[in-house]
Amino acid sequence: MHKPRLQLQASFDIAHLQYLDNQGKAIQSLPEFATPDWLTHCYRQMQLARLVDDRAVKLQRTGRLGTYPSTLGQEAIGIATGNALAADDVYCPYYRETGALLERGVTIEEILAIWGGDERGQNFQHSPSDLPICIPIATQMLHAVGAAFALKQRHQQEGVPLQAAVASSGEGATSKGDFYEAMNLAGVWKLPVVFVVNNNQWAISVPRHGQTATQTIAQKAVAAGIPALQVDGNDVVAVAWAVQDALQRARNGDGPALIEAISYRLCDHTTADDASRYRSAEALQQAWQWEPIKRLDRYLREQGLWSDAKQQDLDRELATTMEMALGNWQTRTPEPVTAIFDHLYAQLPEGLYEQYDQLRDEQQQGAGA
């Protein structure tokens, strides 16, 4: 059979970044931003995220919270991403983002409100331009591209410094058209947007290899003509470097980037899931060896930056923070039911007055009964 002679047209490679290995050993010198203060800040925030997750799961188990998606084992990605964003960047988070939200100044009360079935949680008081957490998979990536377009236009028309948008997602989300469409447009229009993918190996019960035949998630960016990097998602320094670097390039007008952060979902998909149905205890056990908090702990202790005494202080401080937040959340006045009409339009159209009155009257009768 005839075999034609072919010429190589394009090739690519995907680099992987790691600073701290499984044992918490630095395999290369750390970047300048990784000061003792920065490292201990990240360490604190990762522990706070883990505590919030832990309490949220317990609240769900006792019927006081709705379905909750824990970030257990994936704290480094959220903290590093949230930390790298500047105040006036725009963050477009997916739903598994407790750590990143905390870094953005979203309060624990707001996080609990969201998963406790209260829209007021999405009314972020400290990051007014960020998008709410997004549940329909991968849709937020397109929103981030649109936001980046707006940031670029504001920069060009008003001369304000160029800011960037960041969208987060899971690896399952990279199977959806929205993901490709977002990267494609961001590449064509050279927009200041960074896509951070938490590759936690699972999309509910579907393992990474059931999602895509590609060798890496990062290489999906190659087809869109945008730079990509794979990082150790359990290494907070590596994630932070990658996001900071991508943001820097975006703000310099050099366009978008994709970051694949490799982690492992140490928890069930959500509290509604039972992962023991589809993954082995051994796989889970194995993955615990890579988790991000222990790794940073080892590094910090090795450097003389952490001790049992400091940990005890931190435990106390975090417990207090958590208890206060829980108290505030639990004693919050419920929203009046008519709130379901209040934010439907800028102004309630007359055609809805009757329904509004009906709901209010029903509520009053119900309350009086």
Add this chain to the structure above:
Amino acid sequence: MGDQQNTITLVEAVTQALAFELKNNPEVVVFGQDVGANGGVFRATEGLQERFGAARVLDTPLAETMIAGVAVGMATQGLRPVAEFQFMGFIYPGLDHILSHATRMRNRTRGRLSCPVVYRAPYGGGIHAPEHHSESTEAIFAHIPGLRVVVPSSPARAYGLLLAAIRDPDPVLFLEPKRIYRAAKQPVPDDGEALPLDRAFVLREGCDLTLVAWGASVKETLEAAEQLSASGIEAEVIDPATLKPLDIHTIIDSLEKTRRCVVVHEAARFGGLGAEIAAQIQEYAFDLLEAPVQRVTGYDTVMPYYQLEGAYLPGVERILAGARTALEYSRCEPGSSISANALSGGEALP
């Protein structure tokens, strides 16, 4: 699963119907997100991959456009795809393929090709789920020419109607009311007997009032009927089951007796199926009516997060209020322009 009588829940009846068809029709394939080892997030496909193999019960990557679209291709080539969308709120990326292709293939090719596909999805509120997990947007789909929209409200109807949907030569959207997935059990023999599509079911007979409801709302509607019965009013309760095409005849037959009708649905009111049913009733049976058809529905708001979903969902009280409005209505004097009854809505409560 069931006991000797095969007493099972609605979700188990779905599994039983899928298993029956997988066993008896080699053309059937079942696929969707997490339907394999996990058995579906609601366990509707529990054990099926184990029994019928990973070539016929398949986990897909995460993409609804893909799920809806590959089903079209499979169906044109003689397979009977049964595709699961994890929640109704996540069908929308697949809408293009449902609206532009699955429902048009037969017409577009003048019968040369067809799309006997079943799209399944759990739907409806009341389970304290996060956003997008509680919608009832059946009217959007019922508006699509060429589509059947089917909603079971009991284990037996889930079994019989799903068998019928899979065997039907045209595309069916099969919406499963997740709030009552496990609410009740009923003996459902695994005999492969389908129930008819396009036929309404009379769930309770009565001659004073006709209540029309489907899906999970059937539960509250039957409860309301019992309460009315205690005060001497006998309501007939009709479950259309196939929402599109609609069996209006069964409803009109009932109105011959009752002359008053209330339609109940969780979905928003504006352009909801209550509007279609009311319109058909006045077209076919204007002279029978003693009162305007009442609609007891969700509000024209976004489905709220769960703290406020109870206020949104039509419960027994709201159904009773609608029933009383229909029952107490009397025609206004000739010459007066508008009936006060018509505008007082729920205020006719005792």
